[in-house]
Amino acid sequence: MASTQRRDLIVGTFVLVGLLAIAYLSIAIGGISNPVAGHLRLYAAFDEIGGLTARAPVVVGGVKIGTVERIELDPSFRALVTIRVASDLKLPDDTSASILTQGVLGDQYIALEPGGSAAMLADGGEIQFTQSAVILERLIGKVVQGLGVESQ
Amino acid sequence: MHDLDRDVPPTPEDHPEPGEAPAHVDVLSLRLDFGSRNVLDGLSCRFAEGKISVILGASGVGKSTLLRIIAGLQKPDYGDVWIGGKEITRMPNRELKDVRQHIGMMFQHGALLDSMTVFDNVALALREHTNFSESEIADRVHAQFEAVGLRDVNELLPGELSGGMKKRAALARAMVAEPDILLCDEPLSGLDPIAVRMIESLLADVSQRSKVTMILTSHHIGSTLRMADHVIYMVGGAAICGAPNQLTRSADPRVRAFFEAAGPGEMPRSRLPRWEDAR
Amino acid sequence: MSLLPVHTLLWIVQSLGARITSGVQALGKMARFASRAFNATFQPPLRLRRIWNEIYINGVLSLSVVCISGSAVGMVLGVQLYRTLSRFGADEALGTAVGITLVTELGPVLTGLLVSGRAGSAMAGEIGSMVATEQLDGLRMMSIDPMDFVVSPKLIAMIFVMPLLSALFIMFGLGGGYLAGVTLLGVDAGSYWGGIESAITLEDHVAQSMLKSLCFGALIGLIATYRGFHAAPNVEGVSRATTQAVVAASVSLLIADYFITALWGV
Numbered sequence: 001m002a003s004t005q006r007r008d009l010i011v012g013t014f015v016l017v018g019l020l021a022i023a024y025l026s027i028a029i030g031g032i033s034n035p036v037a038g039h040l041r042l043y044a045a046f047d048e049i050g051g052l053t054a055r056a057p058v059v060v061g062g063v064k065i066g067t068v069e070r071i072e073l074d075p076s077f078r079a080l081v082t083i084r085v086a087s088d089l090k091l092p093d094d095t096s097a098s099i100l101t102q103g104v105l106g107d108q109y110i111a112l113e114p115g116g117s118a119a120m121l122a123d124g125g126e127i128q129f130t131q132s133a134v135i136l137e138r139l140i141g142k143v144v145q146g147l148g149v150e151s152q
Numbered sequence: 153m154h155d156l157d158r159d160v161p162p163t164p165e166d167h168p169e170p171g172e173a174p175a176h177v178d179v180l181s182l183r184l185d186f187g188s189r190n191v192l193d194g195l196s197c198r199f200a201e202g203k204i205s206v207i208l209g210a211s212g213v214g215k216s217t218l219l220r221i222i223a224g225l226q227k228p229d230y231g232d233v234w235i236g237g238k239e240i241t242r243m244p245n246r247e248l249k250d251v252r253q254h255i256g257m258m259f260q261h262g263a264l265l266d267s268m269t270v271f272d273n274v275a276l277a278l279r280e281h282t283n284f285s286e287s288e289i290a291d292r293v294h295a296q297f298e299a300v301g302l303r304d305v306n307e308l309l310p311g312e313l314s315g316g317m318k319k320r321a322a323l324a325r326a327m328v329a330e331p332d333i334l335l336c337d338e339p340l341s342g343l344d345p346i347a348v349r350m351i352e353s354l355l356a357d358v359s360q361r362s363k364v365t366m367i368l369t370s371h372h373i374g375s376t377l378r379m380a381d382h383v384i385y386m387v388g389g390a391a392i393c394g395a396p397n398q399l400t401r402s403a404d405p406r407v408r409a410f411f412e413a414a415g416p417g418e419m420p421r422s423r424l425p426r427w428e429d430a431r
Numbered sequence: 432m433s434l435l436p437v438h439t440l441l442w443i444v445q446s447l448g449a450r451i452t453s454g455v456q457a458l459g460k461m462a463r464f465a466s467r468a469f470n471a472t473f474q475p476p477l478r479l480r481r482i483w484n485e486i487y488i489n490g491v492l493s494l495s496v497v498c499i500s501g502s503a504v505g506m507v508l509g510v511q512l513y514r515t516l517s518r519f520g521a522d523e524a525l526g527t528a529v530g531i532t533l534v535t536e537l538g539p540v541l542t543g544l545l546v547s548g549r550a551g552s553a554m555a556g557e558i559g560s561m562v563a564t565e566q567l568d569g570l571r572m573m574s575i576d577p578m579d580f581v582v583s584p585k586l587i588a589m590i591f592v593m594p595l596l597s598a599l600f601i602m603f604g605l606g607g608g609y610l611a612g613v614t615l616l617g618v619d620a621g622s623y624w625g626g627i628e629s630a631i632t633l634e635d636h637v638a639q640s641m642l643k644s645l646c647f648g649a650l651i652g653l654i655a656t657y658r659g660f661h662a663a664p665n666v667e668g669v670s671r672a673t674t675q676a677v678v679a680a681s682v683s684l685l686i687a688d689y690f691i692t693a694l695w696g697v
Contacts, residue, residue: 011487014494018595021602025534026637028628055632064629225568249574256572263569265561277573329573 040087041069043126044097044110045078050133052099052108058083060112065089068110083110083127092117096129108133175234176201176333176365177222182231184217191217192228193389199367199382204359206376207369209386210410215369216260216337218386222367223257223335224248235333253281256326256364258336262318264310270321271306277329296324299361300354316347320354327358334358336368340375348372352379373411385410464657468586471579478584485588489550493596496545501600504537505529505607513616525618526626529608534636538601539593540688543647546589546596547680551655554585555676558659559669567660582660586652593648594641601640639695646691647684654680 049071058066066085074080085091094115101108112127121127177199184192191214199205199222207215220226222233224240233240240251264273271293278289297305300320305313313321319339326334339355340348352375359366370376376383377396385392385399387406394402400411512528558581561567567577605627612618631637655676662672 007487008483010491011483014491015486015595018490018592018598021598022594022637022641025598025601025631025640026633055634220568223568223572225571249576252572252574257569259565259569261564263565265566265569266564276575280573280575325569325573335572 040085040089040121040123042083042085042091042121043124044081044083044130045074045076045126046081046097046099046130046132047078048099048132048135049079049081050099050101050108050135052081052110052133056107056109058085058110058112060114065112081110087123091121093119093121093125094129095121095127096131097127098131099133101134175199176236177367178232178234179218179222180232180234182218182221182228182233184214184221184226184228190389192221192231195231195386195390197384197391197393199365199384201365202359202363203381204355204366204368204379205382205384206380207367207384207386207391208373208376209371211371213386214389215371215386219335219337219367219369223255224252253329254332256329256331256334258319258322258326258334258339260338260341262310262313262322264318264321264325266310268309269306270302270308270310270313273310274321274325274328277325281329292328293324296328299327299358300324301350315342316350319343319351323354323358327362327364330362331364333365333367336366338369338371340370340372348375355379460661461653461657464660465653467578468582468653468656471576471583472587474579476579478580481580481584482587482591485584486592489546489554489585489588490592490595493546493549493592494599496549497542497596497600498603500541500545501538501603502607502610504541504600505533505604505609506611507607508532508537508604509608509611509616513612513618522616522618523622524626525608525612526623527630528626529612529623530605530627530631531636533601533604533608534631534640535692536688538604539597539640539643539647540684542593542597542600542644543651543684543688544681546593546647547651547655547684548677550589551651551680552673552677554589554652554655555659555662556669556673558582558585558656559662559672562660562662563664563666563669565664577660582656585656586649589652589655590645590648593651594644597640597644635695639691643688643691646687650683650687651680654683 052068052071054068054071056068057064058068066083066089068081069084070082072080072082081097083097091112092115094117096113096115098111098113099108100111115129175198179198180196182192182195184190195218207218209215217226221228221241222235224233224243227241231241235251236254238247238251240248243251264270265276268276274293274296275289278284278292282289284292297303300323302317302320302324305317305321310318310321323336323339326336336355340351343351355366355368356379358364368379377400380396383394383396383399385407387410392399392402392404392407399407402408402411508529509525512532513522513525516522516524516528558567561581567581570577570580609620609623613620613623658672658676658679662668
């Protein structure tokens with residue numbers, strides 16, 4: 001029956017378009033990382049991570065290249081952060097990692113600055129050079145202290 | 153009529169009636185209340201195998217309710233219904249499904265599924281429960297259409313059928329699976345006198361050919377007297393049973409009043425003993 | 432000292448108690464209905480053709496409502512959020528604001544309410560009139576379980592269709608926001624889309640949105656079919672079933688929305 005066939009076409013199109021919309025939302029906007037490409041895991045230890053949370057972005061020169069996977073305490077009471085980046089990324093082993101804030105009061109993220117070394121970080125490698133987060137209260141405390149010392 | 157003081161519901165063996173065909177359906181001491189209203193009170197009757205039995209009575213007396221209880225669509229508060237030696241009111245649903253494969257029911261307004269064509273409606277039971285090929289099913293469905301006198305209805309929707317055609321389609325659907333028992337709820341109501349005669353003869357025809365045990369409800373006295381092998385006259389929540397000529401000659405005042413009011417048509421409501429009066 | 436006579440107070444307490452009892456009973460009835468419906472769903476036959484038909488009736492026929500409302504809501508969001516954000520000089524964040532609001536809340540919830548009103552009421556009405564015209568009894572007499580034949584396909588279709596409709600609502604909403612914010616109010620197109628892409632993640636937002644849609648679909652499907660199934664077999668009963676279905680589905684949906692939002696990420 002022609003009407004059933006036409007109806008089938010319409011329903012099929014609807015389902016297809018709907019699924020595409022979900023896929024678009026998930027992948028293009030939501031940003032599923034490409035599951036086909038592998039991942040590299042890198043570690044970085046910080047004295048202070050401030051407000052850094054899991055899933056925070058990891059950027060190089062402002063471009064997001066990975067995310068924070070885990071944050072845990074290592075045996076020497078430093079914060080051990082696990083970063084996940086695409087495996088085709090080649091980072092020199094003297095790359096440094098800093099925790100910065102978006103804007104003045106925004107979310108915190110990790111910025112990587114590639115070094116000049118010829119050797120590259122492999123999966124499971126550790127970033128040696130880290131800079132902890134700036135805690136606003138400590139900064140203000142220092143400024144006040146400094147002012148106090150000066151006035152003496 | 154049964155003695156309601158007995159604690160144990162009687163079994164079919166308790167009231168043998170000599171000279172009668174074996175009962176296919178046996179109804180014993182049914183009692184049903186709808187809220188505070190009593191509808192059935194100690195109703196017992198038997199429906200002989202292969203015969204046409206008509207449940208007769210005034211509107212509202214409970215004929216459809218009795219039929220629904222026999223069909224298993226309603227459970228009585230007390231009493232038994234025996235179909236082919238099995239008690240159905242306390243049967244689990246799985247078994248009831250099997251019993252129903254041998255029962256066909258024709259509903260008052262057809263009750264065909266509005267979203268499906270007439271063909272698909274009639275074919276439904278076959279498609280669900282048998283392994284017949286589509287062409288075999290088509291043959292059987294068309295044979296039923298022939299038998300009930302329906303032409304060119306395959307692609308029509310139930311909403312496009314006239315009252316008479318709906319009844320025929322409902323009958324076709326009920327009979328397509330070749331049931332042993334056919335239940336018809338008011339098959340003759342809502343039809344003009346000519347259509348009534350046609351459905352009457354159709355049902356008589358079906359009975360002749362297939363020897364199905366037919367149980368109808370009706371308030372048409374004339375048709376009943378013409379068609380029925382056995383009449384179950386409902387009044388006061390109970391039933392007075394007998395062959396048509398037995399009932400027309402009955403001494404019971406309620407039965408007399410009823411049949412005396414008879415013309416070859418519908419019962420005049422006001423002159424009938426109503427179940428409220430009879431109590 | 433209460434001014435109300437004692438018997439009025441007693442009456443209030445009594446009717447409250449009766450209401451609560453019948454409410455709990457109704458909940459139990461619904462739970463039993465739901466378990467029968469799901470049982471019927473997972474047992475063969477699968478009735479794919481009927482499910483497909485129901486997807487047409489509930490999904491395709493709800494498309495125009497969803498798309499038009501989605502665009503309209505997106506545009507309103509664009510305008511309203513722009514006003515608020517520009518007061519803080521943050522109008523470049525419009526994309527983020529519109530995106531998150533649509534994806535996590537307005538998308539699933541508004542789609543749910545629209546579908547409940549359109550498809551849910553139709554579903555309840557259809558089943559209710561099938562009860563009134565003895566069609567369900569007809570099925571029973573043919574040894575076909577109405578739960579399996581009628582209820583289950585509708586339920587499955589509703590659950591399946593809701594995320595699809597939600598996603599479309601969201602897409603049209605994002606487009607509407609673009610229309611209002613970028614085209615009409617001059618927000619930079621790049622920051623709009625960039626804001627959306629950076630703020631919305633699969634795990635935090637899209638997954639939550641889809642989960643909500645699935646739950647809402649289940650709620651609407653169950654409530655609408657339940658109300659229809661238990662409608663009084665007359666015209667008034669059917670119409671009452673229809674309105675009750677929409678009200679109950681809408682309220683349950685909003686309550687469920689709270690729980691999912693609050694518990695997400697826990």
